[in-house]
Amino acid sequence: MSPPPPPLGRGRRRAAQSFDEALDDAELSVARGALVQGRWQSARSLLVQTGDDWDRRGHRVTVLAKESSCAAWTREWLLAEPDSIDAAVLLALARVRRALRGKEKPGRARDACRDAAALVPADPTPWLGLLMLERALGTDEDVVRTFEHVRARYADHHHAHHLVVARLAERRGDGGPDPLHEVYEFANWAAEQAPADSPLAILPVVAHAERYRVLAAAGHEPADPRASGHWVGRRARQVMKAAFDWWLEWEQEGHPRRLIDLNFLAHAKSCEGRGAEAAALFHRIGEHATPAPWSYPDRDPHQAFRTARDGALGTT
Numbered sequence: 232m233s234p235p236p237p238p239l240g241r242g243r244r245r246a247a248q249s250f251d252e253a254l255d256d257a258e259l260s261v262a263r264g265a266l267v268q269g270r271w272q273s274a275r276s277l278l279v280q281t282g283d284d285w286d287r288r289g290h291r292v293t294v295l296a297k298e299s300s301c302a303a304w305t306r307e308w309l310l311a312e313p314d315s316i317d318a319a320v321l322l323a324l325a326r327v328r329r330a331l332r333g334k335e336k337p338g339r340a341r342d343a344c345r346d347a348a349a350l351v352p353a354d355p356t357p358w359l360g361l362l363m364l365e366r367a368l369g370t371d372e373d374v375v376r377t378f379e380h381v382r383a384r385y386a387d388h389h390h391a392h393h394l395v396v397a398r399l400a401e402r403r404g405d406g407g408p409d410p411l412h413e414v415y416e417f418a419n420w421a422a423e424q425a426p427a428d429s430p431l432a433i434l435p436v437v438a439h440a441e442r443y444r445v446l447a448a449a450g451h452e453p454a455d456p457r458a459s460g461h462w463v464g465r466r467a468r469q470v471m472k473a474a475f476d477w478w479l480e481w482e483q484e485g486h487p488r489r490l491i492d493l494n495f496l497a498h499a500k501s502c503e504g505r506g507a508e509a510a511a512l513f514h515r516i517g518e519h520a521t522p523a524p525w526s527y528p529d530r531d532p533h534q535a536f537r538t539a540r541d542g543a544l545g546t547t
Contacts, residue, residue, distance in 0.1 A: 296324035323347040324360040355384035400441035432477040433492040440524040447528035462502035501539040509543035
């Protein structure tokens with residue numbers, strides 16, 4: 232039996248208190264709301280419309296898949312359209328989300344991703360789902376192998392690179408600061424091999440934040456990132472400047488995950504003490520804050536974002 236729709240009052244209260252992974256994708260928000268109520272046809276239309284815009288497809292599928300009732304409603308979709316590739320991909324990622332919450336066996340989620348990948352060989356999205364799972368539960372070899380499957384289908388996949396950076400940053404967490412750590416090398420390589428207008432130019436900033444998360448959790452950096460020298464060293468300043476200059480030149484307004492990059496860059500500029508640059512970024516972000524990196528290492532992300540934004544905009 233399919234789950235009943237959530238009471239409207241409770242759903243609205245929850246939405247008001249949580250970050251919205253849909254970011255500023257209004258069409259995605261509408262389709263997600265319909266899916267929660269059991270109307271999977273909106274998700275179907277959205278994914279058909281998305282086509283092979285792989286970053287946008289990955290973003291939309293992962294957001295839809297997070298809803299707790301997604302797997303149940305997508306199974307109904309498959310009953311109505313057994314040959315739907317989009318439904319198979321969405322169900323696979325819904326199973327990944329359930330496995331990450333401990334609600335499904337990881338093996339079933341892995342099988343679902345591989346089965347979906349076999350149906351649509353050119354689509355990196357099933358491999359993205361598997362990479363999400365391996366980033367949390369797999370070995371380093373599993374992560375590398377799955378990432379290569381994503382890159383073979385779309386070399387500049389934004390979400391996949393973020394997942395690998397987060398995983399790499401956790402290597403040798405107890406070893407203390409290391410300016411030659413492999414996460415920096417990987418992020419720099421990815422940024423350099425990407426096209427000039429690729430948002431992967433921000434990846435070295437993401438790597439810097441992810442490494443701070445690991446070092447602070449291990450006690451090697453202060454729990455308040457603004458009190459950490461991690462953000463003001465020569466190498467860090469070079470990374471932040473290059474990323475900010477790229478944003479000034481390119482500002483990929485159409486990219487579905489650009490607000491994630493802007494949050495990382497605003498966080499870095501706030502920690503660096505570059506208030507004017509941070510203010511420009513906060514204006515672009517608006518109310519679209521993201522949990523990472525404001526929660527690093529274990530902070531209240533809502534409060535951390537508001538404090539940084541108010542400080543940069545002079546509203547405190």
